[in-house]
Amino acid sequence: MLDFIKKNHFIVNYMRMWPFVKPFWFVALLSLLIGIPIGALDATIALFLKPYTDLVIVSNNAQAPWYLPFLIVGFTIVQGILIYVSSYLTSYAGGRLTCGVKEALYKKLIQLDTSYYDKQNTGVILVRFSGDADLASSGLLANLKSLVTKVCSTLALLCVLLYTSWKLAIIAIVVLGVTVAPLTMVRRLLKKIIKRSIEISQKISMNYNETYAGNKTIRAYNLQENQEISFIKHLREIFSLNMKSTRRTAWISPFMHFTVSIGVSLTIAYGSWLIVQNEMTAGDFVAFLAALLMMYTPIKALGGTIVNIQTGFLAIERIYEIFQMEPSITEKEDCRTLTAFNKEIAFNHVYFEYNENMPVLKDLCLTIEKNQSVALVGNSGGGKSTIISLLPRFYDVKEGSVTIDGIDIRDLSLQSLRDQISIVFQDNFLFNGSIRENILFGKKEATEEQIVMAVKSAYLEDFIAELPDGLDTQIGERGALLSGGQKQRVAIARAFLRNAPILILDEATSALDNKSEAIVQQAIENLMENKTVIIIAHRLSTIKNADKIAFIQEGELIEFGTHEELMEIPNGFYKNLYQLQFKTQEKEEANTAAQCV
Numbered sequence: 014m015l016d017f018i019k020k021n022h023f024i025v026n027y028m029r030m031w032p033f034v035k036p037f038w039f040v041a042l043l044s045l046l047i048g049i050p051i052g053a054l055d056a057t058i059a060l061f062l063k064p065y066t067d068l069v070i071v072s073n074n075a076q077a078p079w080y081l082p083f084l085i086v087g088f089t090i091v092q093g094i095l096i097y098v099s100s101y102l103t104s105y106a107g108g109r110l111t112c113g114v115k116e117a118l119y120k121k122l123i124q125l126d127t128s129y130y131d132k133q134n135t136g137v138i139l140v141r142f143s144g145d146a147d148l149a150s151s152g153l154l155a156n157l158k159s160l161v162t163k164v165c166s167t168l169a170l171l172c173v174l175l176y177t178s179w180k181l182a183i184i185a186i187v188v189l190g191v192t193v194a195p196l197t198m199v200r201r202l203l204k205k206i207i208k209r210s211i212e213i214s215q216k217i218s219m220n221y222n223e224t225y226a227g228n229k230t231i232r233a234y235n236l237q238e239n240q241e242i243s244f245i246k247h248l249r250e251i252f253s254l255n256m257k258s259t260r261r262t263a264w265i266s267p268f269m270h271f272t273v274s275i276g277v278s279l280t281i282a283y284g285s286w287l288i289v290q291n292e293m294t295a296g297d298f299v300a301f302l303a304a305l306l307m308m309y310t311p312i313k314a315l316g317g318t319i320v321n322i323q324t325g326f327l328a329i330e331r332i333y334e335i336f337q338m339e340p341s342i343t344e345k346e347d348c349r350t351l352t353a354f355n356k357e358i359a360f361n362h363v364y365f366e367y368n369e370n371m372p373v374l375k376d377l378c379l380t381i382e383k384n385q386s387v388a389l390v391g392n393s394g395g396g397k398s399t400i401i402s403l404l405p406r407f408y409d410v411k412e413g414s415v416t417i418d419g420i421d422i423r424d425l426s427l428q429s430l431r432d433q434i435s436i437v438f439q440d441n442f443l444f445n446g447s448i449r450e451n452i453l454f455g456k457k458e459a460t461e462e463q464i465v466m467a468v469k470s471a472y473l474e475d476f477i478a479e480l481p482d483g484l485d486t487q488i489g490e491r492g493a494l495l496s497g498g499q500k501q502r503v504a505i506a507r508a509f510l511r512n513a514p515i516l517i518l519d520e521a522t523s524a525l526d527n528k529s530e531a532i533v534q535q536a537i538e539n540l541m542e543n544k545t546v547i548i549i550a551h552r553l554s555t556i557k558n559a560d561k562i563a564f565i566q567e568g569e570l571i572e573f574g575t576h577e578e579l580m581e582i583p584n585g586f587y588k589n590l591y592q593l594q595f596k597t598q599e600k601e602e603a604n605t606a607a608q609c610v
Contacts, residue, residue: 026329033113037106041154044102047095048158052165054092055307056173103158111150118142126340127407136219140211149328156321170308177301178293181280185305188276192312195265202261207327210254213247220244262320273309280305342406344426351429354514356418357382364412365399373399374568386546388556391565397549401517405434435513439520441504443492449484451503455510470539471506472532498533505536516544520551553591
């Protein structure tokens with residue numbers, strides 16, 4: 014029995030959706046149960062045709078029940094009311110189901126590791142976390158209700174057929190079996206096509222996102238034609254897949270019409286012979302034929318319903334794959350809460366790799382004392398950004414440990430760990446909303462006085478004073494209405510408000526011009542006061558006053574000391590890099606001066 018349930022896609026998929034249906038199960042069940050009388054009422058019309066035909070049309074009996082037409086209208090009105098109620102309840106339950114699935118998917122999305130986002134694109138996120146939820150939820154109950162109604166209508170009408178003439182009913186049942194047989198192949202015919210369609214839909218969504226986010230780059234490098242070719246290629250592949258899907262399934266409907274026509278023809282032929290042989294009355298035949306036609310009508314439409322249900326089931330299976338994902342960055346059940354940072358941060362023989370057998374950090378040992386500023390320098394790709402990503406546990410070490418005050422950060426709750434850390438990135442993400450809202454992400458319960466102090470410390474005061482709406486000025490998606498320097502200062506104000514004891518500066522000024530850099534650097538110096546600071550800086554001139562400088566190369570700590578100490582090392586890595594950069598800077602300044610003259 015258990016094996017049957019596990020292999021039955023219908024049962025399995027509805028069991029997977031049960032946790033989301035459970036809060037409003039009664040409404041969902043009622044919407045389905047109403048489909049039973051809706052379908053069954055179809056049989057009443059066919060039943061009423063028998064006495065009406067025999068008494069009025071054949072016998073010309075004036076005493077025939079005059080109320081039969083009114084009963085048919087009455088039953089139809091009842092059926093109409095039930096259809097309305099069922100549609101309302103189905104819409105309500107379907108909407109609740111969609112909301113519940115999307116909430117759960119978004120919660121899962123928020124919980125997934127940084128490594129998941131590294132491997133996915135926006136198209137995947139939009140299609141799998143939103144599109145599949147609509148596909149699986151919104152039509153699921155509606156299609157199931159339609160299926161229940163059609164099945165109940167078929168069963169009720171089948172009873173009428175058997176009651177009227179079991180001989181003719183045998184023909185109808187055989188034809189019915191042949192008619193619905195192709196529906197068993199729908200899942201197999203559609204599975205691969207739908208999977209590929211989802212993949213291409215993800216690429217199309219990514220095309221739209223890249224066109225929006227990279228519009229300046231597209232124009233700067235004249236990439237319009239390149240983007241258009243990529244988009245059209247994906248669009249045409251979707252069209253091709255849709256046509257392939259149509260070729261594989263569209264024949265089902267005409268096949269069903271064909272078999273139905275055969276059933277009707279055989280019924281008419283055999284029924285006429287039975288009437289001639291006085292084995293059935295004309296009323297029986299009319300009732301039988303009406304019931305047969307009414308039964309075949311929903312059967313012919315059943316193909317589209319089954320296709321929709323199978324499409325929804327495939328979406329449920331993709332959603333279930335997401336729910337089965339487990340983040341690798343998790344908390345221990347008995348995790349500790351980090352309430353304060355008192356002594357040191359230590360990287361103890363740390364090994365790390367993004368891809369298997371491709372190490373990024375190798376036996377890294379680094380200790381950062383409280384209130385000490387340590388700059389990480391070295392060539393690109395050496396592992397500097399990886400080091401600062403390990404501290405807030407965006408990733409976990411492969412071997413070794415990262416400790417705060419001697420406690421392995423994997424033994425700490427994620428929230429308490431990250432509450433002790435502020436990060437200012439090179440490209441800080443600002444949310445759609447106002448400047449105030451973005452600053453308040455540092456500390457939601459901050460007072461107006463604290464906000465004003467953060468604004469002053471980040472050198473935002475003059476800029477905000479010039480804005481008509483001040484702190485409540487809307488900055489657009491990703492802060493599109495602000496300059497690079499203004500974005501950085503909003504991010505710094507956010508870090509000021511957070512006031513965490515550990516500060517990470519990830520090339521916070523490298524993308525700015527000299528004027529903006531000078532202002533942002535002043536704001537950063539304010540932010541660094543009385544904090545333990547880890548700095549990654551492209552310009553070495555900005556970090557030579559750091560308490561310690563760590564030179565990282567190919568994932569290893571090569572040199573460690575003050576600027577003066579490292580400059581005294583003959584042919585030292587830091588010394589060579591600094592002198593090279595200093596000479597380049599001198600050359601640039603000389604060229605600028607010559608141009609001015």
